[in-house]
Amino acid sequence: MLEIREVGPRDGLQNEEPLNPERRAEIISALCRTGLREIEAVSFVSPRAVPAMARPADVLELVDRRSEVRLWALVPNVRGAEMAVDANIDALTVTVSACPVYNEKNVRQTVAESVAAIGSIVEIAAGRPVDVVISCVFGSPYTGDAPTAAVPDLIGQLSDLGATRFTLADTTGMATPHLVDRVLHKTGVDVGLHLHDTRGTALVNAKTAIDLGVTRFDTAVGGLGGSPFARGAGGNLPTEDLVHLVLDDPAVETGVDLTALLAVADDLAAAVDHPLPGRIATHGPAR
């Protein structure tokens, strides 16, 4: 059984024109009815920095929550974690980069400072799952190379601080099947993957990981996120493209209703008022 974490309401919508909390809650509630069990619904970031993610507590309040669906919030720091817990979130996502240059440019912290902050967030989470999304695992836009050697060490440090899940992110779409294989042999397959489709490789990298035993994937309905405005650019791995890929494979279950998911993608395209990059949302299922 694949465990698909839908990140569209957060990673997909964060770079769009802001939707009001009611509309965002409507989309999340619809996703809760597709069979998805994990949804990254909001982030507790500065509304000045990311206006599209404003009022996360209001969004959570409005969502038609279901006991079988775990809602995640991305939190950038201790204050965000406190607000997320106050808002009755189920689980927390935090980030750190495998590339020190990227970490310093992105959050103006050293990797060590980010690791320490995650330790504090784990305490605030008070037993809720904390998933560390490690960015640039398959390549950094600053240094080129994949900082794969740093990843197992980072996972070790964070595990010691109580983080319980790790997700390897291909932030800039630089992963290849061979590199996925190399990295997973270092980390083991009890990790999630967060793949970007910049170079059209998200599906093939996901399939490679599935074949190696990975069961957790971050995806975004319609493929929203990343750089949807660049010509031909894919953003996140589209949820419905991954579901469709394995639909006829009796060895791989997702539990997701593709028809219901495609209806959400249609609604999302209307909400953001532009076409989505997802190929199944665009062309329809093969059968």
Place this chain on the structure above:
Amino acid sequence: MLEIREVGPRDGLQNEEPLNPERRAEIISALCRTGLREIEAVSFVSPRAVPAMARPADVLELVDRRSEVRLWALVPNVRGAEMAVDANIDALTVTVSACPVYNEKNVRQTVAESVAAIGSIVEIAAGRPVDVVISCVFGSPYTGDAPTAAVPDLIGQLSDLGATRFTLADTTGMATPHLVDRVLHKTGVDVGLHLHDTRGTALVNAKTAIDLGVTRFDTAVGGLGGSPFARGAGGNLPTEDLVHLVLDDPAVETGVDLTALLAVADDLAAAVDHPLPGRIATHGPAR
């Protein structure tokens, strides 16, 4: 070693505004210098039906041919085969559909009539390789289902008539990894694959086939072909995307110079005067 047959000059250009034979020969000559060993350069079809493929003999005359590069022509019938042989072609491609409805709509012949014509073409080829591209193997736009059961029988009949190579085409982008696996278990892996990227699955299906032992692929520089004008549509599997996918994998060689190939893609985009769908041509290699 993968054997990549570049079909861009034929399958890619056939639906474009016609280029003159000099320009087409220039593109083919440049492709001959990238390390590709197999190029489908022309087709001997009616210039009224397909104006962009007019004057194939003139194109072949103008190409800077190299002994290590085999040039292929698509021929629709006996007359086309005779002209191709007269024009000093190295090898012939012919087509038949695994879906009887598609075959009748596409070439107004029954499958049996197409098979008989291929038998005659094999005789005309006089020892030159004849590759039968079998369309709709992974799904038909008319019947929905993949007519997989018909494929081994068709291959058997055509082998008896002297056809020496077979290529399975995913004409409408309906293949999935599981279906590729199922089909290849019926046909064996001594076949080529001609994959379309309508649903963004060409790369993952190619990788699945490579892992199963397939070594022959039809691809088109820049991903030209198919329906390049539909939003988000991929046409053929882009040559450079396949080369890039396995570039870091020591177990898979292509012999193709990616930089040289990307230069041809740039030139091709200028020639057809619109952007190409290929993702590596658009975003550049990961490293």
